[in-house]
Amino acid sequence: MQLDMHYYGTWCMARAAGMTPEAATIAATAAQFVDDNAHGHDINLPDGSRIGTLPTAHHCDDGNNLLREDQWHVWVPFHFLPGNEGDDCEQKLQCRAGSQLMRDVIAHHMKQAKKRYGLELMGVTAHVLMDTYSHYGFSGLSSDDNKIVSSSIRLENVEPHLNGYLAEKAEEFTGMTRQIMTWGRGVKTLSSRKNRKWWSVIKTSVTSLVAETLSDGLGHGPALTYPDRPFLKWSFEYKSKANLQMRDNPATFMEGCKALHKLFTDFLAKNPKYADQHTSPVPFKNMKPVLKEIIGFQGNKEDRCEQWCRMAKSGVLFDRPDFIPPYNAEIWKNDLKSLSDLSPANAAKQPVARFFEAAGVHRDYVLWKLMPECGLGNTCKLQ
Template sequence: MQLDFHYAVTYIVARCAGFDPGAAKIIAHSAQYVDDATNSGTVHFDNGAMYERTSSAHKTFDYRNFKELANHKVWIPFHFLPGNGGSPPGEDPDGSFIEKLVCRPATDNHVADDMIRSAIADRHKAYGLHRFGITMHVYVDTWAHQGFAGVNHPINSVREFTTGDIQNADLRSRLDRFKDRLARFTGGAAPPLGHGEALSAPDKPWLVWSYVNGLGQLVERDNPRDFATAAHRMCMAMQRYLAGDAEAAVTGLTPEDAKQIANMLEILTGDQEERTRAWGEALANGMFSCGAEALPAYIAKGAGSWKHLALGTEAEHDRGNEVFPYRPEFLRSDWKLFHDGLQAHRFDILHDVLPPYGICAA
């Protein structure tokens, strides 16, 4: 999923679930920032203080994508939550270990349920909302990234891609160019990581498509249907967070909100910025039960961004030798709390949530 869903739809659903605008913005910003937090390492301050941050995404052409440990620490906990084949803790799906790592929609994913419980348990911490936004990114991605795994494995291969949206021959050419470029970058064969070979097809809300995976299985995907389900289930998770009870009986989206979101998912094409503006216009026009309001601006990097407000830098990438001016407000900044949430989420997923399923990922 892209900016339009991870930010705009997440904000709208949070408001419909009952969060106030300030809390909804933190959740939505955190959900989208998972894709934009690409810097890692130690932050040094001019008074001698230090802060260790982590990254939750790598750009496509990043050497870290070809280090297995880096993949396990980034792609598995933040983008391709393992589904354990739909089996509960203590049980194994049929097949080899890779079947445990393949991402599955949260409607059939006990791991996703445990992830939600873990995030709700942290709701009273300073970074509670930030962590929950991170969790919402991972949660809805279980629908978009289903069938793929956050490791380099043949199961992620994509062949015989078909869709009514893009001519197959043109897409085949784009995929071949992508693989050639990736092979030149790595100096060898391009490893199948995540949904890289499917390009952005899993993230386009209107797309209906199919492909044959690395196991020779025909996979048919209906993004509008899956994304609509993700929005409804995300609303339920949000209502449980507000209740402080991962088992609370909740209703999710109202039928009217669900229908409006489903309709927009089907008709909105264009690029992610255009689609985000369309969601903002719908919100401003009062088309959802939360009422008419403006969609807050999302600034990933640069002036006005969380990073800029916390560290005083407008740079998109850090060299690693910067020394930033320290201010006491840093400890309460959204940027710092977001990175606290990243670290808490990753630790819990890798060390508490996955091991009962027999998954040792890092």
Template structure:
């Protein structure tokens, strides 16, 4: 999924689930920031204080994508949550690891992840953790059938939309970029890049309006209906966020109302635009015009630079951190959204990799 869903739709669903604007804004910002937190490493301050952060994403054309450890620690807990073949813990102990880690929608693993988040609902970074969790939860629908490692199951063929038309642009551009600049041995990087996640399927899994189909790397024909999957994800997110507010992961709650569900699904189907940022603007305009039954809000999102969470915390407006950079420390850093987000990233990753996945016989790092 892209910024239109992870930021705007998450915000709308949070409001419909009962969160006030300020809290919904934090949840939605954290949900999108999972895709934008690409820097990692140590932050050093002028009073000798330090803070260690982790990354929750890498850029698409990034050498880290072919480092298996980076795949396991970034793509698996934050983008391609293993689905254990849709089975509960202990039901497939002899299954092939490759198939256990393929992402599946609303899997038992995903439900345990949501439960772990709700159980921590009183912590200072709870809203940030909820946003991160909602990002990963939603992606179990968008990224279903793909895995967060370099594997042949991700090598799709015959990727076509509902009219049997291909998207000829991005795959050709990526291949030509490398073939034009490197020798044959170096161009094998493409082979390491595209089998990761849904790289070979381009942005088809992330566009809300698409119906499409493909043949996966194991020769299976797969039909996908993104509008149906995305609205189901939004409905389940609404239930999860209602349970979070109650502090009860087992509470019997409703999802979206029929009217809200119809409205969101209609927008997902009718905003037919390949560019996620342009779709995002349409959703923001709708939010600003009271389209969803709650008061109008001028929602905005700044990933990096002035106005971003990072800038507010450490006054850094660079896209990439300089080596040996020393930052001025202020006590407000400890309660900043940026620190709470990175604290929540680490808590989420630890819970997924070290507590939840081992119960399913999965060792991911």
């Protein structure tokens, strides 16, 4: 999913569940920051202590993104939570919408609701949860099972004014990927000095979007960004399967919003200090007609973000006017830079510091507890 759902949609579901605007902004920022955070260097504090950080994003400026280890530590826990369904390991690693493993993650994280990082952890959880409703059927590891027949893709319901835009984005995506893959032959040796030089040339023209296809069969790269567009109904065929796959993004995104609303409702029951005492929660069923209009709105990412803002401001979404603060990743990134000047107590007051605590809790639970119990885990921990 993209900014419109991970931030603006998350903010609206948190507010509808009864969360204060301030808390909703932190939770929604954490949800989107999962896609924007490529920081992986610990921060030294003046007293000699450290804040551990970890990348949660498809960080294209790091050649390790193409290595199996990085896929395990970033893609799998944060963007393609395994569904644990199927007959073999590769099938079980594929993401599934609202899977039992996702429910296990939520149950575990709810027990952390009153921790100082509890709110940020709900934001991280929201990101992982919503990605299961768009990334299902694909895994976070390079796999032949992720590959599709490109000529089989059919877009069913695109309005005429978007045809050119989607075609341009597809050509941009595939063109850049083709160039990168040509430059990046022998990518598994990117750690060598010679290949680092090539990578420095490549990285200036790479976006986080293109990173998903840098390794053949990684994620939903073969399907371009079609899984992330809320309004799209489309179909395709996997190369490894003969049957046609029908995708109804509006239906699955609606289910995702319902799950998100429940996530925040349950969280506020566990930690009511973030509940808004001045407004009443909005039942999900009351929002469905307006959500259907928002999700079905056909536009680019910026226009879809504005649609959330417009519906909230007009009062039709919550039965009262509300203002969604614009997303600004630079605020947290600047706060991150200033952490090295703070005491541990003051650093812990910063949402971005608590975000890294939450991200660590989530990753460690998924990789070292949940997946091993299913026979899907690593045999060694991250050093």
